[in-house]
Amino acid sequence: MIQLYFSPGACSFVPHVGLEAAKAEFEPKLVKLHRGEQRTAEYLALNPNGQVPVLVVDGKPLTQIVAICDFIDRRYAQAGFLPEDPWQRAQALSRLAWMNSTPHTTMTRWFFPERYAASEAARQEVKQRAAQDFRGYLERLQQMLPASGNPFFDAYAFTLLRWGGFAGIDPHGFAVLKAHVERAMQGEAFKTALARERIALDTYKG
Numbered sequence: 001m002i003q004l005y006f007s008p009g010a011c012s013f014v015p016h017v018g019l020e021a022a023k024a025e026f027e028p029k030l031v032k033l034h035r036g037e038q039r040t041a042e043y044l045a046l047n048p049n050g051q052v053p054v055l056v057v058d059g060k061p062l063t064q065i066v067a068i069c070d071f072i073d074r075r076y077a078q079a080g081f082l083p084e085d086p087w088q089r090a091q092a093l094s095r096l097a098w099m100n101s102t103p104h105t106t107m108t109r110w111f112f113p114e115r116y117a118a119s120e121a122a123r124q125e126v127k128q129r130a131a132q133d134f135r136g137y138l139e140r141l142q143q144m145l146p147a148s149g150n151p152f153f154d155a156y157a158f159t160l161l162r163w164g165g166f167a168g169i170d171p172h173g174f175a176v177l178k179a180h181v182e183r184a185m186q187g188e189a190f191k192t193a194l195a196r197e198r199i200a201l202d203t204y205k206g
């Protein structure tokens, strides 16, 4: 029995698409981050970090996107998401780890500036600097595209490009990345996850 704790539009979209693409049987469990449901005692018992995603497998929690992707890939090996060759596999995991550690955490600064600075002026500076850094990371992500080719990468790329819209970053400025993501959005697994989370690439308001 598999359950995925997710929140609409959050990074949990990555394993969400992965599970759908693997045609896995799983129970989606909605966590309302804006209501602080990730900080309840019950949830912290699953993930002491107070974050989504959590994959619960036969009652046992697994956290961290990269580890969850590795698990999904091995558990549903027939889907062939990640390369079998050790070097190519490590390279694919390296790209996911970079997305998780670098652009992702940069947007965490933009979403939660109060965790990084006390005054309103300093918080605005944190957000401005985060948005500036994030643009550079989207450039680098775009350059990685020729080496992509698995649903985890595509779902993370979608998530990051969508988050950029909140920070005033127009996805049209990353035409190749946008086209790649929009192609991925046409896949059945993507469509199912997008519909369940009720999200689209529509966060940029110009």
Ligand SMILES: N[C@@H](CCC(=O)N[C@@H](CS)C(=O)NCC(=O)O)C(=O)O
Pocket: 010, 011, 012, 033, 038, 050, 051, 052, 053, 063, 064, 065, 066, 100, 108
């Ligand atoms: N490194 C973690 C990052 C998880 C993460 O940043 N989750 C965010 C959503 S994208 C979250 O749950 N934030 C809630 C909070 O910080 O209160 C992972 O790979 O799972």
